[in-house]
Amino acid sequence: MAGTSNGLSKIDHQTQEITTYTKKDGLPSNMVCAIQGDDDGYLWISTNHGISRFNPRDKEFINYFSSDGLQGNEFSRNASIRSRDGKLIFGGLNGLVSFYPKEITKPVQDLKIRITDFYIYDEAVHKGSKSGPYEVVSQAVMNENFFHLSHEDNSFSIEFSTMDFNNPERIIYSYSLNNDKWVSLSPGSNRVSFNNLAPGTYHFKVKAQDYNNVSKEKEITILISPAWYASVWAKCIYALLAIVIVYLFVQQVRQRYRARQEMLEHIHGEQINEAKLQFFINISHEIRTPMSLIISPLEKLIRADNDSERQKTYSLIHRNANRILQLINQLMDIRKIDKGQMALKFQEAELIGTLQEICTIFDYQAKNKQIDFQFHHSIDSLPIWIDPKSFDKIIVNILSNAFKFTPDNGKIDLYVNSDVEQESKRQWVEIMVSDSGIGINEQERERIFERFYQIRNSQNNSNIGTGIGLHLTRSLVELHHGTIEAVNNEDGKGCRFIIRLPLGNEHLLVEEIEDKATSPIPLSAAITLPIEESTSETEKExxxxxxxxxxxxxxxxxxxxxxxxxxxxxxxxxxxxxxxxxxxxxxxxxxxxxxxxxxxxxxxxxxxxxxxxxxxxxxxxxxxxxxxxxxxxxxxxxxxxxxxxxxxxxxxxxxxxxxxxxxxxxxxxxxxxxxxxxxxxxENIPEMTLKSSDEKLMEKVMATIHSNITNTQLNGEMIAKEVGISRVHLHRKLKELTNQSTRDLIRNTRLKQAASLLASGKPIDVSEAAYATGFTNMPYFSSAFKELYGIPPKVYMEEHLKKTE
Missing domain, CATH: 3.40.50.2300 (Response regulator)
Incomplete structure (x- = not known):
């Protein structure tokens, strides 16, 4: 141990670590004057403010002052000695102090601590004192445990005492605020101050220590009320508003996120559909090339071969080849609908005859699969406004779908009924196709009209299709201002497709009506029957x-x-x-x-x-x-x-x-x-000498170009000035007469002159020909010459030299 003017220092010889004890640790003063040890291992330390006994084991200090019998509180440096019998002697300003350490006992006294005063800005508080709108205490300060302050009186002091006035300097007070760590005051100090505390509730605890005698804790509660805008109700309102704002913000973010996700899903779906459609279109373009090698030779055989049996085979091949073209045309129709380029032109046509004509196309398929296919209609004639090029695709797609899903020995019925809507008094025609096939799941009734969607069922192999027929059908029905739906039959066998189209033309726009209306609608080329034979001599010739x-x-x-x-x-x-x-x-x-x-x-x-x-x-x-x-x-x-x-x-x-x-x-x-x-x-007519103004202009222009063929600065401005017209008028006339701009005419004339020099049969340098015709950049001359004549100038010259030789 070593005494210093800054406290008591302990040196650890093993780790060389130094520990210093000061007034904060219980030493009465940081000025250590002398140190002596006793037989019990305690250290007695004299300072300039009393003597302290230090227990090295539990690091505890017990302080003694003049009130305990010392000759004074201030001692001299190094003025201490220990006698042979164990008495300790310390020298101070007022003489010597000697004692046997074992005879020194701890004073035992019951300490009771009280709050003696409470100050706001150094003004003592008493019963009836006000802090803003609040009463600080309701009784005497010594008996009060609750103090209420406004947010403006947040700086105050608290004074406390044990009521022991004999040795007040020996008592050490410690306090804690809101259960924080305890803070010890200097011996004899009994006042603590707080400044600018935030509004809130504070629990102040204080205790006193005399030697090892510690008093009970005294606790008071100090409430500093906030301003009205920081009160609990205000905070609740703020919190409620914040919750509402956060909720609205979260809802907005979630809504935007959902909208974005839906948009991304829609875009992704459109991209997938577009990729599929583009893939099919590319395949369709590739299919058209081999189809040319099928249909063209086939049509040649149909015209040349008169054998009736082979003509039936040719007819079958031609019909199915055209069916392939029909699928290709469906893809093109979907692309036109997507781009808004499918503009229908409506004509008045006879519906019953049209449907009968379409039904004949499926007679062969019905006979082949032994399907009972019948057309039911209660009327013999029904006029309707349709687009002849699109309506047949609707019926053909629906019937093709019915034949695809109907097993052998099944039944397909086509019904036509006319109806009047009660509310609008508008007449409608209902076309229904019913089959005895596998039916449609309720979850798929709407999805079957989506592009590329296909019903997958173990009972059939329908998933080998393209999934575009029904999508195109619905699009064409909607363009006809109608509706289409799929419904399962009541008996559980198969389903039926119901198409409703308006009669008359009141619902059509003026631009949708075709000027010339034809009576019976022609079937599209995609579903026509085989070509008729043409054996006329004019076609064979x-x-x-x-x-x-x-x-x-x-x-x-x-x-x-x-x-x-x-x-x-x-x-x-x-x-x-x-x-x-x-x-x-x-x-x-x-x-x-x-x-x-x-x-x-x-x-x-x-x-x-x-x-x-x-x-x-x-x-x-x-x-x-x-x-x-x-x-x-x-x-x-x-x-x-x-x-x-x-x-x-x-x-x-x-x-x-x-x-x-x-x-x-x-x-x-x-x-x-x-x-x-x-x-x-x-050649037999004498040549006229009269020339038009355009001919005269071209003669002047060409004469100017030829006379300045070596001038690298020749341009449209010079020619216009020489000819006597404006540059803009010259450019317009040259485009009209030669389909060339002024710049292109000058360049091409130079290139033709250069080609004439290279083709003269004389071995000349290519660069000489270029410079002689006004070109200064050889790479540009070579590329321009090759673009006009297809070969480089050197090769052009060599070919003409060979011809000359």
Missing amino acids: KTKNRRKYKILVVEDDEEIRKYICDELGVNHYMTECTNGKEALTLILQKTPDLVISDVMMPEMDGITLCRKIKQNVNVNHVPVILLTAKSAEEDKLEGLSIGADAYISKPFSLEILKKTVVNIIQNREMLRNTYNGSQDQA
Whole structure:
């Protein structure tokens, strides 16, 4: 142990750890003057404020002061000694103190602590004192255990005492607030202050200690009431409002989350449906190509073969081939409905005859499956406004569905009834198809009209379908302003589909009514019966051309390509290419008389090929026939808008293709005759010297270009200034007369001059030809030359050198 001016220090020799005891631990003063030990192991420590006995085992201090018999409270440094008989002697300012440690006993006294005073901002509280609207105490402070304060009087002091006035400096007071740790005051101190306490309830406890004698705890309660806006009721209202706000917020978040989830599910479902539909459409495009190789040769056999037995087989093949096309067309119809492009045109038609005509299509299927198929109608004629191209698809899909789910030896009935709605007095027609099939589960009655949904039942193999027929049917019924529903039969066998359509045309818009109405509606091409034979000599007669023309077939499917070449090769020179890129090079090198191209090809598709042909001034006169599986109107418009001369959808009729080829070639031949004068014997007519204003303008423009062919700065501004018109007017006239912009005309004229130099048969440098015609950038010259002539300029020159040699 070591005494310092900062307390008593204990050094642990093993860990070298130093522990310091101060007034907080019970030492009467931090100034240690001397230390002596007794026989019992206690340490007696003199300070400048009394003597303390320290028990090293339990770390307990017992303090003695002048009131206990000391000559004084202040002792001198290092003034202590222990005699041989164990007496301890300490020296102080007022003399010596000696004693035997064993003779010193602990004073025993019953301590009773009381609250003597309560101060608010150093003002004593008494009975009747007010703190805001509250009475602080209801009786004397010494007898009060509850103090009520307002939020403004939150700084106060508490004074307490044991009523022992002989040795007050020996008593140590400790307090605790709200059961927090106990805080000891300096010996003799009996007042504690609190500042700026928050509103609330505080439990103040205080106790006194004299040597080892500890008093009972004295506890009082101090209530600091909050402001009105922080009261319990206010907090309850705040809490209620917060709960309401949080509830509304949570409901809003949940509603948004649900809406978002529903939207995501809807988008995901639409994406899946779109992916399925796109997949089916892509497959449909692929199916159209082989279907061309089925239907076209089949139609040729039907026309050429007169055997009646084989004609029945041809009829069966043709009918089922057209049924495949019907499924493909259903997919196209769904896409049109999704895009809002399905605009129906209504005509007045006779319903009973139409349904009888459709029923004949299923006679063969009913006979084959031994199904009792009957058409029931109480009236012989019923006019109705329908779209002829769409109505038959509704009935055919419903009947096809009935035949699919009805087992052999079953029964299918078609009923037609007319009814009048009592409320609106509107007349309706009800078409019902009833079957004796497997029926429909109640959970699936609405889902069967969803796109791609299929009923899966172990009793049949109906899940091999596409799941689009009923969806298309409902969409077409709704476009007819009607309704459709599926109901199970009362006897538990099979189900029936009920279609209700309005009669008359009051419900139709003006733009929905077709101008020309035909009486009986024609069946769509998808469900027609086989083609009639055509044995007339005019159809069998083949076109004989005076000369054979060069036709290029661009098709990635080898069988289609070979088939077209074989059929047209009798009268024409045929050339084949597998993609648009290969074809463009061939067209630029060897200009054909006609190009027949597929649209969907690798490397370069048919649309791009046609666009490049029509943009090139050297070959834009070559006619192009686009032959493709894309049959949508927007696809046809795209092909025709870029300059295609014809657009034929797969599966195509070979006769139509042949006639189209003949017509286009004949039209081009007549145009060629017109321009070379052979048609009207222009060589025998004296040439007129009178020139039009456009001819004069073109002469001036070309003369300006040729005179400035080496000028790299030549542009539209210079030509317009030289000719004497505005740049905008010059650009418009050139587009009108040459279908080229001013810039393209200058470039193409330069390239033709360069080609003339390279084709002169003289070995010259390509760069010289480029510089001589106003080109300064060789890479640009090479790419532009190749784009116009199909081959690089060096190869072009070498080919002409070989011809010259």
